[in-house]
Amino acid sequence: MEGAYDDRDGKIWLDGQLVEWRDAKVHVLTHALHYASSVFEGERAYNGKIFLGHAHSERLIASAQSLDFEIPYTADEIDAIKDEVLKVNGFTNAYVRAVAWRGAGPDMGVASSRNPVQLAVAAWEWGNYYGDAKTKGAKLDIAKWKRPSPETIPVHAKAAGLYxxxxxxxxxxxxxxxxxxxxxxxxxxxxxxxxxxxxxxxDGEVHTPLADCFLNGLTRQTVIRLLKEKGITVHERHIMPEELESFEQCWLTGTAAEVTPVGQIGDYSFEVGALTLDIAETYETLVRS
Structure with missing residues (x-):
């Protein structure tokens, strides 16, 4: 599937029914468009089955609650909706996006407790998020922005505003x-x-930042478990920027990224080494099993 995301063939589930892709629309005065009252999930289906699909549905509901709204569907119901979207579009290997938000209603200010909560689920075929970086290693810049304090925003929600x-x-x-x-x-x-x-x-051990002010990704949790099952020591800790020079290998994890090697961050270089390639292969085997 190619082309603009508002001009494609297929079906999107929106507020209780499957609609034509091009007809899945919301009003310009939708609260989420103005005030970021929106949460979402990114998921991948492999061989017709969404990896950790129920955990994603549960996190979607928890993220909404963090933003002070309730999604009018249970996790089991959301699971069934996602499966329906895959089936009707004929996808077995696809990316799945579930999104919930405060819609247009009686309130059009910061407060929006009277506005309806909407839910949509779409799916599309999507390859490697970082292209050929899976073999060559991704190149990363160092952002000028900082991840905020948990005292300023619900940092553990997968919320649109955080992006x-x-x-x-x-x-x-x-x-x-x-x-x-x-x-x-x-x-x-x-x-x-x-x-x-x-x-x-x-030195054969893995270090990853402590997820105390950003999303503790489901792929992150899975990879940590896989590493420990291999007998590899994993340190979840605070990491200073100057430590980057001492690390030998690096990789990214995420539903879209899967396990992607990193070859460079700013002026620091990393090898696409044996452990990186091994955990990437182990993860790939798991999600397709």
């Missing part, structure tokens, strides 16, 4: 010929990329 600095940072990175950008957090510690968590290797 504003991601869009700006990724645009700046692409302008420099990079695939993505690495954030530091509000304290100056290494945090994550714009849409993926990050891991480092040193």
């Amino acid at each position: 504003m600095i991601c869009t700006m940072s990724k645009h700046a990175a692409e302008a420099k010929g990079c695939s993505d950008a690495l954030f530091m957090d509000y304290r100056g510690y290494v945090a994550e990329a714009t849409g993926a968590n990050i891991f480092f290797v040193k």
